[in-house]
Amino acid sequence: MTIRNDLAHTIGNTPLIKLRAASEATGCTILGKAEFLNPGQSVKDRAALFMIKDAIARGDLKPGGTIVEGTAGNTGIGLALVGASMGFKTVIVIPETQSQEKKDMLRLAGAQLVEVPAVPYKNPNNYVRYSGRLAAKLAATLPGGAIWANQFDNVANRQSHIETTGPEIWEQTAGKVDGFICAAGSGGTVAGVGMALQPKGVKVGLADPEGAGLFKLYTGNDNPGNSITEGIGQGRITANLEGFTPDFTYRIPDAEALPLVFDLLQNEGLCMGGSTGVNIAGAMRMAREMGPGHTIVTVLCDYGTRYQSKLFNPDFLREKNLPVPTWLDARVDLPA
Ligand code: PMP
Numbered sequence: 001m002t003i004r005n006d007l008a009h010t011i012g013n014t015p016l017i018k019l020r021a022a023s024e025a026t027g028c029t030i031l032g033k034a035e036f037l038n039p040g041q042s043v044k045d046r047a048a049l050f051m052i053k054d055a056i057a058r059g060d061l062k063p064g065g066t067i068v069e070g071t072a073g074n075t076g077i078g079l080a081l082v083g084a085s086m087g088f089k090t091v092i093v094i095p096e097t098q099s100q101e102k103k104d105m106l107r108l109a110g111a112q113l114v115e116v117p118a119v120p121y122k123n124p125n126n127y128v129r130y131s132g133r134l135a136a137k138l139a140a141t142l143p144g145g146a147i148w149a150n151q152f153d154n155v156a157n158r159q160s161h162i163e164t165t166g167p168e169i170w171e172q173t174a175g176k177v178d179g180f181i182c183a184a185g186s187g188g189t190v191a192g193v194g195m196a197l198q199p200k201g202v203k204v205g206l207a208d209p210e211g212a213g214l215f216k217l218y219t220g221n222d223n224p225g226n227s228i229t230e231g232i233g234q235g236r237i238t239a240n241l242e243g244f245t246p247d248f249t250y251r252i253p254d255a256e257a258l259p260l261v262f263d264l265l266q267n268e269g270l271c272m273g274g275s276t277g278v279n280i281a282g283a284m285r286m287a288r289e290m291g292p293g294h295t296i297v298t299v300l301c302d303y304g305t306r307y308q309s310k311l312f313n314p315d316f317l318r319e320k321n322l323p324v325p326t327w328l329d330a331r332v333d334l335p336a
Contacts, residue, residue, distance in 0.1 A: 007085035011038050011045045012164045016172045016297065020268055022260070022284050027292030030283045032300040033169060036272065040077040040109075042302035043165075044151075044231075047188050048078030050160035051149045052086065063087055064144035070094075070131030072185065072231040073102030074302055075151050080109035091138065091146075093131035098230055101306045121235055128152060151186045153239035158192035165189065166196020169297050179296040181205030181248070181282045183232040183275050184214055187241035189299060194244050203290070205248035207282025209233050209257070209275075214241075218249040227254050228310060228320055229274035231301070248289065252281045254322060260284075261304070261311065262325040271304035274311050 004010050014034045022030040035043035055061035066089040067079050076092035083090045090111040094103065095118035106113055114134065116127050123129075135148030151157045169177060180197055184190050184206060194204040208215040210225030213235030227233060234241075257277030264270045264280070276299070283298040290296070310316045317324045 007039055008049055008082060011049050011082075013168060014038065016169070017270070017300065019264070019280060019283075019298075021263060022280050022287075026284050026287035028287035028290070029295040030280070030287060031173070031295065031297045032270070032276075032280070033165065033297060034300050036300050036303040038078075040074070040081050041306065042074035042077065043189055043299055044071075044074035044302075045078040045082070046160040046164055047151055047157040047186070048075055048082050048149070050156045050163075051151065051154055052079065052082055052088070054154075054156035054159075055147045055149075060145075060147050061088065062145055065089075066091060066138055066142055066144060066146040067149055068093070068131055068135035068138055068146055069149040069151065070126075070128040071151065073098050073106065073306075074231055075149070075186075076106050076111055077102065077109055079149060080106060080111040084110050089144075091134065093127045093134060095127045099307050100309050102230075105306070151188065151240075155239055157186055157188035158195070158240040161189050161192025162196050166193045169193065170197065170200065173295060173297070175200070176295055177202055177297055178294040179203045179205065179283075179286050179290060180298070181207055181250075181279065181286050181296065182299040182301075183207045183209060183229075183252075183278045183282070184212075184234045184241065185231045185275075187214075187234060187238050187244070190246070191241050191244035194246070198247075203247040203286070205250065205282055205286045206246040207250050207252050207278045207285075209278050210251060210253050215249060215251045218246060221251075223251050225253065227257075227274075227278075228322065229254065229257065229278055230307070231273075232275045232278060248286055250282050250285045252278045252285075257281045258311070258317075258322060259325070262328070265304065266325070266327055270300065272300055273302045273304050273307050275301045 138146035209227035212233035261277035
């Protein structure tokens with residue numbers, strides 16, 4: 001199929017890219033699923049499309065309707081772009097701590113943004129809970145109606161990975177895949193791919209950033225600290241995670257994940273966001289635990305320009321006491 005009918009048909013079927021340094025360091029074949037090549041430049045386009053299609057099929061989302069969502073940004077970008085192509089408006093509730101670039105992209109994509117303070121889920125003003133209340137109000141007042149996408153507890157999210165990401169990985173590797181690992185935001189990716197591939201004998205791992213709650217829920221061990229990564233780190237078993245159990249769970253500090261992101265850009269030309277570093281670090285841990293010769297797939301979640309003002313900003317990194325890659329500052333002296 002060379003001509004795609006619309007934006008929805010450009011989502012998914014992303015390539016698997018061999019990650020050279022991670023593979024060489026572990027003696028395994030570590031492959032990255034290039035989700036940054038989706039039209040919204042992240043893995044969340046898949047969930048956005050499935051949630052919209054599901055809401056249309058259930059009769060909840062009608063032409064001219066509005067989609068409301070609480071999101072760290074990427075799901076909102078997917079919803080806004082797919083929404084634009086299908087005739088829906090979007091209202092996005094985002095924690096104010098998320099990167100300016102994602103907020104700019106959301107506005108560019110036509111979303112109306114509501115920025116809220118970053119507070120834990122137990123606080124009623126948490127972005128997810130706030131968005132649920134806002135959706136209920138808008139559903140009652142907007143003439144075209146409104147729905148709450150609710151990515152965390154809407155299993156149409158993980159269904160996108162059960163039906164597309166998982167089977168794509170299986171086909172692209174011709175079934176020669178031993179492991180899959182990624183971090184969790186909603187948990188849709190890890191649980192959905194897990195549900196597709198665990199029955200085929202593939203081991204599935206969870207890579208959790210420091211300070212995230214799932215590590216303790218799955219291992220019983222504390223996970224102190226914090227992370228500058230965005231879009232990942234979950235504190236509860238969301239509906240998308242229900243019925244899924246990881247075979248391996250790792251706690252990944254930023255000091256381990258971020259240098260992998262910097263090296264990947266400098267040496268392999270792949271410009272990725274911070275969650276991808278957590279994923280690759282997790283894949284390398286899993287590779288070492290499983291031993292050489294295995295094939296392990298992880299996710300290249302989103303494009304790095306989305307974090308230029310933070311992850312790729314030497315001043316920001318210094319402020320957070322994180323390592324600054326020398327090349328980020330380095331410039332060649334050009335002749336006069
Ligand atoms: N990485 C990034 C950059 C994200 O935005 C997200 C989703 N918030 C994830 C990873 C995690 O994906 P999921 O919601 O499927 O767990």
